[in-house]
Amino acid sequence: MTTGTTALNDITDATAKAVRQDPANATVVFRAVGTPQGTVGSTITAGAHHIQVDEPPALGGADTAANPVEVYLGALISCQIVTYRFWAQRLAIAVDELSVEAEGDLDVRGFFGLDDRVRAGFQAVRVRVRISGPETAERYAELQAAVDAHCPVLDLTTGTTPVHTTLETV
Known part of the structure; x- marks a missing residue:
């Protein structure tokens, strides 16, 4: 896959x-x-691309698309894959196969305001990377360290990113 x-x-x-x-x-x-779509869904436009987002019925949606936290997990997974591929090549680490999966624990009390001591976002996220190839375990650990240090979406979660929201009423 990479050289x-x-x-x-x-x-x-x-x-x-x-x-x-x-x-x-x-x-x-x-x-x-x-822009809003349906009861709680949305259509996101990023350049020429459109991403549908919805919620499952338990959260008021029709389950027509991934929900926002699933979209985040997808963004994390895809960013990990890109970062693994770039850094494998940069470090000259051969990779035959690569797959990434992620899951997160969300306590909905935070989102619904049922307990303000509970974060609205994930309480924990677990990422599993499966990689194979001719390299040693140490070389793949070196690659993982580089990916963890340079993956932008992982950094959004592990670092503090200032977010400034402007509300415009018309």
Whole structure:
């Protein structure tokens, strides 16, 4: 699946060169816009892509799509996969197969305001990475450490990201 020198390394090298030439090239702004759909669902537009989100019936939805926390788990999984692939190539670590799964524990008392001592978000998230290839366990542990240090969606959960909300009434 991956080897030491590939187009992903070329992307990293080109990015490093662009940032050296102008540090402003290091900042990328991503945007998404959401509109309500159905009782509690939404349609998210990110560039040319549309993501449907809904809730299961127990939370007022029709279960027509993944719910917001499942979308987060999907984002975490996909970011882990991308980060594993980039860093495997950067570290010249061969990977034959890779799969990632995640699950999280959510106490709905926080969301519904039934107990303000309970966080509204996940109380815990577990990620399981299955990887195979010709490398030693130590090399794959080195890869995991690099991924954990550089995965942007993991960082959103483990770090503190300032969020500023502006309410506009029209």
